[in-house]
Amino acid sequence: MMAYSEDDIALAAEYALGTLDADERARVETMMSADKDFTAMVQAWEYRLGVLNQMVGSVEPSPEVWDRIRAAAGLAGPQAPLVLPDPVLPPPPAASEAVAPAAAVADNSNVIRLSAQARRWRNIATVATAIAAALVVMIAVGAYQPDLLPDSLRPKPRSQVVEVKTPPAAAPSAQYVAVLQKDGGSPAFILTVDGATRNFTVRRVGAQPEPGKSYELWIVSDKLQRPRSLGVIGGGDFTARPVLSAYAPEVVNQATYAVTVEPEGGSPTGVATGPIVFTGKLIEAVPPKAPPPAPAKTR
Amino acid sequence: MLTPAELVWLIAAVAKGDEAAFERLYAATRAKLFGVVLRILRRQDLAEEVIQETYVKIWNSAGQFNPGLASPITWMASIARNRAIDVVRKRGEVSIEEEPSAMEVAADSPDPLARREMTEELKRLLECVGRLEPDRQKLVLLAYYNGWSREQLAAKFETPVNTVKTWLRRSMLDIRECLGL
Numbered sequence: 001m002m003a004y005s006e007d008d009i010a011l012a013a014e015y016a017l018g019t020l021d022a023d024e025r026a027r028v029e030t031m032m033s034a035d036k037d038f039t040a041m042v043q044a045w046e047y048r049l050g051v052l053n054q055m056v057g058s059v060e061p062s063p064e065v066w067d068r069i070r071a072a073a074g075l076a077g078p079q080a081p082l083v084l085p086d087p088v089l090p091p092p093p094a095a096s097e098a099v100a101p102a103a104a105v106a107d108n109s110n111v112i113r114l115s116a117q118a119r120r121w122r123n124i125a126t127v128a129t130a131i132a133a134a135l136v137v138m139i140a141v142g143a144y145q146p147d148l149l150p151d152s153l154r155p156k157p158r159s160q161v162v163e164v165k166t167p168p169a170a171a172p173s174a175q176y177v178a179v180l181q182k183d184g185g186s187p188a189f190i191l192t193v194d195g196a197t198r199n200f201t202v203r204r205v206g207a208q209p210e211p212g213k214s215y216e217l218w219i220v221s222d223k224l225q226r227p228r229s230l231g232v233i234g235g236g237d238f239t240a241r242p243v244l245s246a247y248a249p250e251v252v253n254q255a256t257y258a259v260t261v262e263p264e265g266g267s268p269t270g271v272a273t274g275p276i277v278f279t280g281k282l283i284e285a286v287p288p289k290a291p292p293p294a295p296a297k298t299r
Numbered sequence: 300m301l302t303p304a305e306l307v308w309l310i311a312a313v314a315k316g317d318e319a320a321f322e323r324l325y326a327a328t329r330a331k332l333f334g335v336v337l338r339i340l341r342r343q344d345l346a347e348e349v350i351q352e353t354y355v356k357i358w359n360s361a362g363q364f365n366p367g368l369a370s371p372i373t374w375m376a377s378i379a380r381n382r383a384i385d386v387v388r389k390r391g392e393v394s395i396e397e398e399p400s401a402m403e404v405a406a407d408s409p410d411p412l413a414r415r416e417m418t419e420e421l422k423r424l425l426e427c428v429g430r431l432e433p434d435r436q437k438l439v440l441l442a443y444y445n446g447w448s449r450e451q452l453a454a455k456f457e458t459p460v461n462t463v464k465t466w467l468r469r470s471m472l473d474i475r476e477c478l479g480l
Contacts, residue, residue, distance in 0.1 A: 006472060013471035018339075018380070019442045019449050022388040043368065046381075048478065050373035051421040052443050053380075058330035059337050061347050066325060068351050073358040075318050222308035 004041065012038065016045035178257050180278035188278045189234065191217075191257055198245040198252055202233045207278065209234055209261070216262045218272055219247065221255035232266040233259070256281050301327045306371035307364075314361035321358055328375055329354075335376050336383040339446030349386055353379040384446050427477035435470045442467065 004012075014020050015028045032039040174195030179187045188207035193200045202217060209215050215234040218227040224247075233239045244252050260267075261274035301309070306327065312320035332353060337346040356378055364374050417425075428436050438456065441447055449467065453460040 009475065010468040010471055013475065014467060016377075017439065017442050017467070017471065018384040018446050019452070019467055020388075021448060022385075025385065025388060043377075046377040047369040047373050048420075048424065049443060050369065050377050050380075051418060051424055052440075053331070053335050053373070053376045054417065054421050056331070056334045056338060056444065059334040060330050061333040061350050062343075065329070065347050065350055066322075068347075069325065069354045069358075072351060073321075073355045075321070075358075222305050222312070 004038070008038070009041070012042045013045045015042055016049050176253065176282040178280035178282045180257060180259055180280040182278050189259060191280065191282070193244060193252060193282060197242070198247070198249070199240065199242045200230070200244050201238060201240040204234045204237050207234055212264050213261050214264050214266055215259050216266045216272065218258045218260065219244070219251070219255045220258055221251050223248070223251045227258065227272060229267065229270060232262070253282055303370050303372070307366045310361045310364050310371055313358060314364070324357070325354055328372060331372060332376055332379045336379050338444055339380065339383040339387060345386060346383070349379060349382045352382055380446070387446055388448065423478065427474045430477055431470050431473060435466055438463070438466055439470050
């Protein structure tokens, strides 16, 4: 960026300020499409000046605007959202025979869920970095920070969600699995959640805590005000706990799980203090009942 | 208003195609974004068109949002604002004559914020803007908040366009230096 002339810098700044005419704006946009660093400079100006919008008052647009957005974006419409539905919990074991029709419904929604997920995996690689950075922010500053992110973010771990199918066991309840890892590297922990009891187990597969440090597992969700500790993990090869039963199923299923390095015995304050080293999200590995039929169109 | 962390999560969900998250994101941010573009466009219908295009773009490019570079609302507002500026520039430079009241309205300063409500970034930027000469402070803020072109600013300040051009350039470079960039 040091290589740019004052003319280029001023041009980027005036683009962000908005004072260029239509031709000049078009010229800047051409430069941006050809030069990543120049784009970054323009965006830096946009974001730097963008804080001024904090002082602009809010005005409600008319309600029809949302309908038009939905139509223009090709969204399904006002019916129940397709994506990330509530998990279908299997019936409690004692009642499993009595509610067979409900189980059939559950299978059906599984098809939708799984094929919708398959579609979404494609986007995950691009989102992963954003999610990881978001985690850093959330854990570092919690929900207390005012309107802007801090200047200096910690080094961002890149998270990757890997689908792991475990062999369909005879177990009657759905099993959810998250692989916690860093930089697409080898898995460090495998988190398994039982759909019925929401008990979880964490198996240590790669990570060794440094001497005097502990790994602590956190649940991070937009439905929780801040990341919550699920306790210290990884001292042994296997950690099993029931604490997830305190959270709603949709929180458990949609949350991101993150592992931080904390002082031995875990964070003393209940707020993560160390860097995030591994992250992952749950996927359904074992459906609650028989395998679903061949995936159908989602809608 | 949701916290920035919550908005980051909504955008991440939107990037994965989560329509419910998109609706929540819209509900949480539409009034702010509409306020920003209405100030520039000064016409309800045009501003609503820009809002529509903005959210379609957000839906399609949520995966490109980098929370390490900008807060969610800053990122979204910059998409909206760019679109609004494009629209006013393409419509030509007639809006002052078209709307004689535009000058008066534009003289309104944006909502004053209590200092404690300002982020550190805003305080820092305002300090740097505050070091410019009073006329140039006004020039920069009118340009930003009202989306005025150099010609409109020249009319307002009763100055040749080329002078405005020089002032703007100098002001931005001064701000850059003040911010330590």
